[in-house]
Amino acid sequence: MCGIVGYVGLQSPQNFLIDGLEKLEYRGYDSAGVAVVNEGEIKIRKAVGPIVNLRKVIGDEDLGGRVGIGHTRWATHGGVTVTNAHPHFNSDKTIAVVHNGTVENYIELKAKLQAEGVEFISDTDTEVACMLIAEHFKKLGDLKAAMDAATKEMEGTFVLVAVAADQPDKLVAYRRNAPLIAAKGKNFNFVASDFSAILKHTKDVFLIENGDTVVLTKDAIEIFDEDDKPVKRELMHIGWDVDAADKGDYEHFMLKEIHEQPKGIQETLSRSLTEDDRIKLYGIDMTAEQLNSYNKIIIVACGTAYHAGLVGQYFIEKIAGIPVQIDVASEFRYRRQFIDEKTLFIAVSQSGETADTLEALREAKKQGAHILSIVNVVGSSVARESDEVFYTWAGPEISVASTKAYTTQLLCLYMLALYFADLKGTIEPDDYADYVAQLKRIPSQIEEILKKEQDIERLAYDYYDRDQVFFIGRGLDSSVAFEGSLKLKEVSYIPSFAIAAGEMKHGTIALMEPRTIVIALATQDAIFDKTVSNIQEIKARNAHIISIAKEGNTSIVNHSNEVIYIPECRDELTPLLTVVPLQLYAYFVAKDRHCEIDKPRNLAKSVTVE
Numbered sequence: 001m002c003g004i005v006g007y008v009g010l011q012s013p014q015n016f017l018i019d020g021l022e023k024l025e026y027r028g029y030d031s032a033g034v035a036v037v038n039e040g041e042i043k044i045r046k047a048v049g050p051i052v053n054l055r056k057v058i059g060d061e062d063l064g065g066r067v068g069i070g071h072t073r074w075a076t077h078g079g080v081t082v083t084n085a086h087p088h089f090n091s092d093k094t095i096a097v098v099h100n101g102t103v104e105n106y107i108e109l110k111a112k113l114q115a116e117g118v119e120f121i122s123d124t125d126t127e128v129a130c131m132l133i134a135e136h137f138k139k140l141g142d143l144k145a146a147m148d149a150a151t152k153e154m155e156g157t158f159v160l161v162a163v164a165a166d167q168p169d170k171l172v173a174y175r176r177n178a179p180l181i182a183a184k185g186k187n188f189n190f191v192a193s194d195f196s197a198i199l200k201h202t203k204d205v206f207l208i209e210n211g212d213t214v215v216l217t218k219d220a221i222e223i224f225d226e227d228d229k230p231v232k233r234e235l236m237h238i239g240w241d242v243d244a245a246d247k248g249d250y251e252h253f254m255l256k257e258i259h260e261q262p263k264g265i266q267e268t269l270s271r272s273l274t275e276d277d278r279i280k281l282y283g284i285d286m287t288a289e290q291l292n293s294y295n296k297i298i299i300v301a302c303g304t305a306y307h308a309g310l311v312g313q314y315f316i317e318k319i320a321g322i323p324v325q326i327d328v329a330s331e332f333r334y335r336r337q338f339i340d341e342k343t344l345f346i347a348v349s350q351s352g353e354t355a356d357t358l359e360a361l362r363e364a365k366k367q368g369a370h371i372l373s374i375v376n377v378v379g380s381s382v383a384r385e386s387d388e389v390f391y392t393w394a395g396p397e398i399s400v401a402s403t404k405a406y407t408t409q410l411l412c413l414y415m416l417a418l419y420f421a422d423l424k425g426t427i428e429p430d431d432y433a434d435y436v437a438q439l440k441r442i443p444s445q446i447e448e449i450l451k452k453e454q455d456i457e458r459l460a461y462d463y464y465d466r467d468q469v470f471f472i473g474r475g476l477d478s479s480v481a482f483e484g485s486l487k488l489k490e491v492s493y494i495p496s497f498a499i500a501a502g503e504m505k506h507g508t509i510a511l512m513e514p515r516t517i518v519i520a521l522a523t524q525d526a527i528f529d530k531t532v533s534n535i536q537e538i539k540a541r542n543a544h545i546i547s548i549a550k551e552g553n554t555s556i557v558n559h560s561n562e563v564i565y566i567p568e569c570r571d572e573l574t575p576l577l578t579v580v581p582l583q584l585y586a587y588f589v590a591k592d593r594h595c596e597i598d599k600p601r602n603l604a605k606s607v608t609v610e
C-alpha cells in the first residue's frame with residue numbers, strides 16, 4: 001500500500017526521502033517519486049517500478065532544498081505510469097502533493113475544477129486533491145489553511161502531504177483514517193506512514209489522530225485538531241532497533257521472520273505471565289462481572305489474521321464456553337449483525353491499519369460493542385480505536401506474507417481464552433497450569449521444527465513444479481490448512497486450495513489425479529481415524545500425500561508418501577507448530593520457482609483500501 005515520507009531539516013532531503021521509501025517498500029508499491037522545494041521551485045522526480053529506478057532517474061543530481069516529500073504508489077486510480085505516480089503538481093507547478101488512501105468524491109470535485117478551467121494530466125484522485133489545495137492556496141495564501149479548506153470538501157479515507165514552492169521551510173500533512181506519524185529529531189522532523197521509514201534517524205514519534213493537520217518545520221511539529229485548535233499528541237519512544245527491519249544474513253525477510261517465531265512467542269509470553277505462571281494481560285483489565293455481561297464474542301479479521309481467529313474461535317468456545325462468531329472483515333458490514341453492549345468484538349490485525357478491519361471495528365463500536373484488539377503495530381489505528389489492546393510482540397514484520405504475526409496472534413488468542421476461562425471459572429486449575437506449561441514449551445518446539453528445514457527444502461524441491469496443491473485437515477487442522485494454502489499461493493503462485501478433509505468427498509475429490517499434491521494435517525488425536533479415512537479416499541485416487549503428524553504417530557506412515565513430524569503437544573495447541581513446516585514449504589517452493597518472495601506480485605503489506 002502507498003507509503004509516505006516527508007522531511008524538513010538542515011540537509012538536502014533527497015537521501016532521507018529515498019532511504020525512507022526503501023524502508024516502506026515492504027508495504028507493496030509499483031512506482032515511486034520525490035518532490036523537493038528549492039529556491040522557489042519544486043523539483044519532482046518519479047519512476048515506475050522499484051526504487052532503484054527512481055535512483056537511476058535522479059542519478060548524480062543534487063535536488064538541493066531543505067523540504068521534501070516522497071511516495072511509493074500502489075495503483076488504485078489509473079494504471080502504473082510515471083504520470084500517475086506521485087508526487088503530483090498543480091497546473092503552474094507551485095504545489096506538490098503525495099497521498100495515501102482514496103478521495104471518494106474525486107469525480108465530482110474533478111468536474112467542478114474542470115468547469116473552472118483546471119486541466120488534468122493524470123487519472124488519479126491525488127491530482128484532484130492537489131489541484132483543490134492549490135485553488136484554495138491561491139485565495140488564502142497559506143498552505144495549512146489551503147489544506148484545511150480542501151480536505152473539508154473531500155470524502156474518503158486518506159493522508160495528504162503538501163509542499164508549496166514559496167514556502168521552502170515547511171510541509172503540511174493531514175490525516176483521515178489512514179496511517180500517519182510525525183517524528184521528532186534535532187534540527188529535523190519527519191512525517192511518515194510508519195515507524196520503519198524514520199527509525200534510523202529518531203525513535204521519538206507523535207501519533208497523529210484523525211482530523212489532525214500537522215505543520216512541520218525543522219524546529220517544530222505543530223498539530224491542530226479538526227476544530228483547528230493546537231493540540232498535544234502522545235509522544236512515543238519506539239523500542240525497536242533498526243536491525244529489526246533488516247534482513248541480516250537471511251536471503252529473504254520471510255525466512256528470517258519464520259526463524260524469529262520462537263523469539264516473538266517468547267517475548268509475547270513473557271510480557272503476559274506473572275512469576276507464578278498466571279496470565280496477566282498487559283493492556284486488558286476485565287472483571288468477571290464485565291466478562292459475564294457479554295453474551296457473545298465476534299472475531300473479525302482478514303487473511304492470515306482471520307485464520308488465527310478461526311483457532312481463537314475454537315479455543316474460546318471450548319474452554320471459556322462463550323459463543324464466538326467469526327467473520328472476514330470485508331463481509332462483516334454487509335450482513336445484518338446482532339450487536340449491542342453485550343457483545344465483545346475482537347479485531348485481529350498485524351498492521352492495525354487494514355481498512356476492512358478498521359471499518360468493521362467502527363461499525364461494531366457504533367452499535368455498542370466493547371472493542372478489544374490483538375495488534376502488532378503499537379499506536380496503529382486499530383489499536384487507537386479499541387477500548388483495550390493486547391499487543392503481539394512479534395517485532396516489525398516486513399515480508400508481505402505474514403508468518404510470525406500469525407503465530408503470535410495465535411498465542412494471544414490462546415492466552416485470552418485461558419484468561420476468560422479462568423475469570424469465568426470454566427477451567428480446572430490443573431488444566432490451566434498444564435496449558436500454560438505447554439505454551440511455555442512452544443518456542444523450543446518450534447526450534448525443533450526449524451532444525452528440519454533442510455528436509456522440507458528437499459521436499460519442496462521434489463514437487464515445486466506441480467500445478468495445484470491441496471491442504472486438508474479436520475477440526476483445528478482445517479484452520480491451519482487454510483493458512484498453509486494461503487502462504488503457498490501468495491508466495492509461489494501455485495493454485496492451492498484448503499478444504500475440511502471430510503468435505504473432499506462432497507465434490508472436490510473429483511480434482512484428484514496422480515500429479516496432485518495433498519498436504520494432509522493429521523494432528524488431532526481425537527479425530528485421527530476420521531482424518532485417515534479421508535486421506536485413504538484421496539490416496540485411492542493416486543494423489544501424492546504429504547502428512548503432518550505428531551511425533552510417535554507411526555501409523556500415519558502407512559497412509560502417506562511422506563510424513564513431517566511435529567513435537568508432541570495437546571491437540572488444541574498444534575496450530576502453533578503445524579504452521580511452521582507449511583510456512584517453510586511455501587517459502588522453499590517459491591524460491592525454487594524464482595518468485596519475488598518478500599513482495600509477491602499484486603500484494604501489499606498493509607491494505608488500507610476497502
Ligand code: F6R
Binds near residue numbers: 354
Ligand atoms: C497474508 C497476509 C494477509 C494479511 C491481511 C490482514 O500473508 O499477510 O492476508 O494477514 O491482509 O492484514 P493485517 O493483519 O495487517 O490486518
